[in-house]
């Protein structure tokens with residue numbers, strides 16, 4: 001059997017796409033392997049969201065060359081493949097396949113062609129494509145990524161995703177429910193619904209509220225999460241579904257990007273600071289104890305000190321449990337790159353702002369986390385923390401990370417833990433009560 005190795009960069013959507021690619025190639029007779037050495041096919045599934053991510057991949061492609069046999073096929077898939085297309089074949093002569101996010105159906109034929117010495121590019125969009133008939137080869141044995149939507153119809157001025165993943169389209173609710181049942185039958189009880197703006201989901205008949213209710217009531221499902229929503233798509237129906245379906249976890253990753261209405265307008269986020277804070281308020285009112293995390297960009301063109309201060313004040317006002325913070329990275333082809341050069345924020349200023357933002361987020365989360373010591377929570381054991389350390393990485397329903405002692409036999413179990421310590425962002429805990437996972441649904 002020929003072997004295939006897939007390496008994944010970027011977001012959970014890419015992880016899910018890698019699982020679909022591996023499933024497709026396994027069905028075509030390829031055996032997935034966990035190391036690149038000597039693999040017959042090496043695929044690098046890439047991210048284009050920041051220049052840094054792309055540079056890492058370029059470097060990695062060079063390194064992977066060392067692991068190739070004389071007849072190994074090397075392919076690049078995902079957003080960078082879509083963005084750069086033929087340039088990738090020119091830049092990396094050992095790459096023979098370039099396949100964008102809508103081209104994975106043709107992978108077996110493209111790989112066969114490449115094994116015969118052909119070089120191929122497949123970057124056309126297919127707005128009907130959801131890979132419904134693929135059986136994903138899941139990496140994770142405890143929680144399942146389920147894509148419910150592909151592409152994006154927003155046009156945030158800094159973002160390359162609409163260019164690399166095309167227009168938004170949603171899977172049919174029945175298909176998502178079918179996949180959820182399969183996930184339960186395979187022994188998992190947590191699903192994470194994925195979409196670029198997942199709460200704008202619509203299959204023409206059902207909205208995201210319907211989807212949460214349908215997935216959340218599949219027998220055997222115990223936790224439902226989703227990522228990433230857009231603040232504008234938090235209808236009262238969606239918030240009510242979150243509040244009313246007990247399996248939907250009390251955590252929302254709600255990208256804010258900036259706390260300044262002027263910057264938000266420039267980013268074309270389509271909400272104001274007040275609109276974002278109102279969304280937070282509506283979610284909090286409906287779901288007591290909900291935890292909020294976010295994404296924030298600093299140094300976007302034209303960001304003044306005052307506007308950055310508004311971001312800091314919004315962070316303080318919301319009290320995020322955590323934030324993924326980034327310095328603006330210009331992407332060719334996005335409107336932000338056409339903004340006047342004098343609006344560019346100097347790198348040193350952007351770095352200093354990032355540092356202050358990170359410190360603000362950390363200080364607040366440390367304070368809050370210290371106050372939680374001694375409380376008890378239900379956690380799901382997700383994986384071993386580090387090989388050989390006899391510690392497990394677990395998560396609470398509201399997405400806190402808790403390290404507890406234990407071994408791999410406990411993966412997938414629900415436990416009750418008492419929080420005993422915190423590093424600021426993560427906790428250590430003591431197991432108070434062990435519980436078995438739900439029996440497998442047939």
Ligand code: SF4
Pocket residue numbers: 152153154155156159160161162196197230
């Ligand atoms: S909502 Fe904006 S940031 Fe998110 S994927 Fe779409 S364009 Fe990009």
